[in-house]
Amino acid sequence: xxxxxxxxxxxxxxxxxxxxxxxxxxxxxxxxxxxxxxxxxxxxxxxxxxxxxxxxxxxxxxxxxxxxxxxxxxxxxxxxxxxxxxxxxxxxxxxxxxxxxxxxxxxxxxxxxxxxxxxxxxxxxxxxxxxxxxxxxxxxxxxxxxxxxxxxxxxxxxxxxxxxxxxxxxxxxx
Amino acid sequence: xxxxxxxxxxxxxxxxxxxxxxxxxxxxxxxxxxxxxxxxxxxxxxxxxxxxxxxxxxxxxxxxxxxx
Numbered sequence: 001x002x003x004x005x006x007x008x009x010x011x012x013x014x015x016x017x018x019x020x021x022x023x024x025x026x027x028x029x030x031x032x033x034x035x036x037x038x039x040x041x042x043x044x045x046x047x048x049x050x051x052x053x054x055x056x057x058x059x060x061x062x063x064x065x066x067x068x069x070x071x072x073x074x075x076x077x078x079x080x081x082x083x084x085x086x087x088x089x090x091x092x093x094x095x096x097x098x099x100x101x102x103x104x105x106x107x108x109x110x111x112x113x114x115x116x117x118x119x120x121x122x123x124x125x126x127x128x129x130x131x132x133x134x135x136x137x138x139x140x141x142x143x144x145x146x147x148x149x150x151x152x153x154x155x156x157x158x159x160x161x162x163x164x165x166x167x168x169x170x171x172x173x174x
Numbered sequence: 175x176x177x178x179x180x181x182x183x184x185x186x187x188x189x190x191x192x193x194x195x196x197x198x199x200x201x202x203x204x205x206x207x208x209x210x211x212x213x214x215x216x217x218x219x220x221x222x223x224x225x226x227x228x229x230x231x232x233x234x235x236x237x238x239x240x241x242x
Binding site for chain 2: 143
């Protein structure tokens with residue numbers, strides 16, 4: 001299995017016009033800013049066409065990848081040994097994250113990844129135990145710009161949720 | 175060797191910072207290795223709801239419906 005090869009395949013798919021702008025999110029995205037943590041899959045966010053009458057479909061992506069030896073397993077398509085999930089931006093926050101994603105050149109492979117601030121805000125919004133743990137990692141590592149993060153939190157109606165998170169995990173008071 | 179908890183926690187934090195500061199390419203290679211090890215331990219090929227007996231979280235819901 002090889003993550004770099006999986007991303008290179010997605011880059012080729014983009015160059016071939018199958019997908020538009022994409023960005024890496026989830027635990028793999030967080031690895032660009034934090035220490036690596038075990039993950040079993042890769043979340044790739046893709047801007048799907050939304051013109052009237054056009055049905056959102058993974059068909060072209062799966063057809064392209066299956067023709068290149070990838071296999072479908074449940075909700076994943078396995079690329080270079082990694083189960084990859086292609087996800088539409090399901091909220092204005094994720095749409096903004098996709099628009100603001102940054103390009104990184106990793107050993108001559110271009111990788112587009114969510115910013116640290118957006119990854120932290122998405123973790124706050126999604127809110128599962130492992131998302132809270134990831135958000136704590138960002139905070140403890142000082143891995144994001146607090147002013148940018150607060151602006152995102154405010155813009156997307158997450159202020160109360162952030163205050164609750166601070167109360168539960170960042171304050172010393174019981 | 176010390177059992178001073180604060181020193182242990184400081185040491186862990188320093189180790190995590192050192193890991194985080196490694197080049198991204200190296201960290202991605204570590205993810206490859208971590209996943210291989212996790213699969214070997216779990217004895218499964220891909221995450222699946224059919225993995226009976228395994229405690230798993232729900233899949234992420236990337237929407238804002240529940241954030242209010």
